[in-house]
Structure formats: C-alpha cells, structure tokens
Amino acid sequence: DGGITQSPKYLFRKEGQNVTLSCEQNLNHDAMYWYRQDPGQGLRLIYYSQIVNDFQKGDIAEGYSVSREKKESFPLTVTSAQKNPTAFYLCASSTTPQGIQYFGAGTRLSVL
C-alpha cells in the first residue's frame, strides 16, 4: 500500500542530545513537510521541501534541521538547541507544493 511512514512512534530525548525522526513516502510525491503540534493546538510548519536537494524553513525552524537527499525520504533532526522539543511531530507529502497533503501517523517526542 502507498503511504507515508513515520518512525519511531514514540521517542525520548535526553538533555543535550540530537534525535532524528524518520519520514518515508512511496507515493512519488515531490513535496514533503514537517509540522509540530503541541497539546490542544493546531499544526505549525517547521520545514518543507519542494524537490530533492532543496528545502526551506517554515515558521518555527530554529533548533531543527532536515535533509532531502532522496525523493522518498525527509528526515528531521531535533537538535540540542531546541529547548522545548516535547510535541507531536507530523510529516506530510503532496504531489506538488499546491497539492493535497497527506499525513503520516506522527512521532511523539518527549524529553527525559
């Protein structure tokens, strides 16, 4: 089945540690996105990529980094510079930047 796979489902970060969230899609979509969701809130855009080897900062990119070396993959690294990383992280993809976005099941990150 085609879709977006995020892993792991739950992740724990120690203080000062970098952690990487995986996002893989087999939908042949060009555009991919990372959003952050805090409890009771809507989604906020962290980074997006319209094409391989290109990505742009969203509204809350500080403390995060991404790469887009393959069309299928868009990993997100939460660095130690992100002082409040506890949140639900959602990856999405679309055929074009203006296309319908389809979401993965999310990764819940907590700080130990």
Add this chain to the structure above:
Amino acid sequence: DAKTTQPPSMDCAEGRAANLPCNHSTISGNEYVYWYRQIHSQGPQYIIHGLKNNETNEMASLIITEDRKSSTLILPHATLRDTAVYYCIVRVAPYGGSQGNLIFGKGTKLSVKP
C-alpha cells in the same frame, strides 16, 4: 495566524447529519477552502476542498456561500468514528509561487454521541 474561524466544539447524535461551520470572511478570489480532520493522536486526514461550487465526495459535502465568506462541511450520517477535530483551512492553490503549507487553527472538536 489562521484565516478561518470555527466553533471550538460541537455535539452530534449518531446517525444524524453533522454540520460544521467555518467563517473565512477575508478569503481571496484565488483561495480554496480545505477541510481536514484529526482523530485523537493520529495524523490529519484530508476530507474535501472547493473554490466556489459545492463539492461532494464519499466522505462529506462542502457548501460554500455565494459570497465565499463562509462554508459548511456536512457529514450526512455521523458515526462514532467521526469523532475528531475538524480543521477548515484556506490556501492559494495556483501552480508555482506559493510554499504550499497548510495553516491550521484550533479547529472544531466534534463529538458524536450514541
């Protein structure tokens, strides 16, 4: 900031139609209305979108007023599995130029009750 206004919560009886309103009084002529929903602890799910004509698919119907300043999402026969937060989003969808991200507000929490 989100460009839409939705009630924070609504209840609906199982089997009845759920009508979820959305106000987007500042919508531009080239902006579409999108609806997504998010079941607890899952990723958002696309439901439907439209520009000015009413739209229907297997999940729902979208009614957009003639002046396009508001719209209503209709779930014709709500089930318990439709309990979720429903997001109304307006965005531009011409090819090229826009970064394409969705701006999610807090949405409407729909509770379908037996």
